[in-house]
Amino acid sequence: LIVLAHPESSSYNAHLATLAQQTLLATGSRVEMSDLYAMGFDPAEDARHFSVRADPRRFDAQLEQRFSYDREELPEAVQGEVDKILRADLVLLHFPLWWFGMPAILKGWMDRVFVYGGMYSGSRRHERGVCRGKRALFCVTTGSSEAACSPTGKEGDTRLVLWPALYSMRYLGFTVLQPFLVHGVRGGLTGPAADAANARLHAIEQRFATVLRQLDDAPVMPFNADTDFDENGQLKPDAPVYSPFIRHQE
Numbered sequence: 001l002i003v004l005a006h007p008e009s010s011s012y013n014a015h016l017a018t019l020a021q022q023t024l025l026a027t028g029s030r031v032e033m034s035d036l037y038a039m040g041f042d043p044a045e046d047a048r049h050f051s052v053r054a055d056p057r058r059f060d061a062q063l064e065q066r067f068s069y070d071r072e073e074l075p076e077a078v079q080g081e082v083d084k085i086l087r088a089d090l091v092l093l094h095f096p097l098w099w100f101g102m103p104a105i106l107k108g109w110m111d112r113v114f115v116y117g118g119m120y121s122g123s124r125r126h127e128r129g130v131c132r133g134k135r136a137l138f139c140v141t142t143g144s145s146e147a148a149c150s151p152t153g154k155e156g157d158t159r160l161v162l163w164p165a166l167y168s169m170r171y172l173g174f175t176v177l178q179p180f181l182v183h184g185v186r187g188g189l190t191g192p193a194a195d196a197a198n199a200r201l202h203a204i205e206q207r208f209a210t211v212l213r214q215l216d217d218a219p220v221m222p223f224n225a226d227t228d229f230d231e232n233g234q235l236k237p238d239a240p241v242y243s244p245f246i247r248h249q250e
C-alpha cells in the first residue's frame with residue numbers, strides 16, 4: 001500500500017510514489033494506492049462521520065471509533081483504508097516535511113484510520129499489534145539541506161522529528177524501516193543548478209528503487225520491548241535506550 005500526501009501530482013513526492021508503484025509492480029507485487037488529496041480524504045476526526053453513536057451527547061473519538069468498529073459501521077472512507085492496510089504487507093508513506101511534521105491530511109488519516117478497538121487497543125499494540133509482520137517505510141522530502149537536517153543542523157535532526165510518527169507505526173505493530181529521506185528538494189532552479197539538482201535526485205531515485213527491491217536488507221528501527229517497562233510504564237533501569245524520546249533520567 002502506497003499512501004501519498006501531496007496536493008500536486010507533478011511534485012517530486014508524487015514522482016517518487018509512482019516510482020515506488022512501478023518498482024514494486026515489477027517485482028510481481030500487487031500495489032494499492034491511497035492518493036489522499038486525489039481521494040479528497042477528510043482528515044478531521046469528528047462526530048459527523050459517525051452514523052451510529054455510543055454516546056450521542058458528548059463526542060469521545062476513541063469511544064465512537066471502537067463502537068462503530070465493533071458494529072462494523074465504520075465511516076466508509078475509513079473502512080476502505082483499514083481494509084487496504086490489513087491486505088498490505090508493506091505500507092509506504094510518502095510526504096513532504098511540512099512544519100517539522102507530516103502534512104495535516106496524513107496526520108488526520110492516521111487519526112481516523114488507526115481505529116481504536118480495531119487497529120489497536122491496550123492489549124493489542126507494539127509486539128502484539130494488529131500490524132505485526134507488516135513493514136512500514138516513510139519516504140520523506142525536505143526543503144532544507146542534509147546538513148541543516150542533521151543532528152547538529154539548524155533544522156534539527158529529521159530522524160528525531162519523525163520519531164513520534166514512526167513510533168505510531170510501531171504502536172500498531174509494524175516493523176518500521178529506517179525512513180528514506182531526500183533533503184534539499186526545491187523548485188525554481190534554472191541552468192546548471194537545475195541540472196545538478198536533477199542529476200542528484202535521479203541518483204536518489206535509483207537508490208530508492210534498490211531499497212524497495214531489497215526490503216529484506218533495509219535497516220529496521222529498534223524500539224524498546226514491552227518488557228523494558230515496569231507496571232507504571234517506566235523504563236526499567238537496565239533497559240536499553242534507542243531514542244531521546246524514551247531515555248533514562250540523568
Ligand SMILES: Cc1cc2nc3c(=O)[nH]c(=O)nc-3n(C[C@H](O)[C@H](O)[C@H](O)COP(=O)(O)O)c2cc1C
Binds near residue numbers: 097098100
Ligand atoms: C507548509 C510547508 C511547510 C514546510 N515546512 C518545512 C520544514 O519544516 N522543513 C523543511 O525542510 N522543509 C519544509 N517545507 C519545504 C518542503 O518540505 C519541500 O518543499 C518539499 O519537501 C519538496 O518536495 P515536493 O517538491 O514534492 O513538494 C515546507 C513546505 C511547506 C509548503
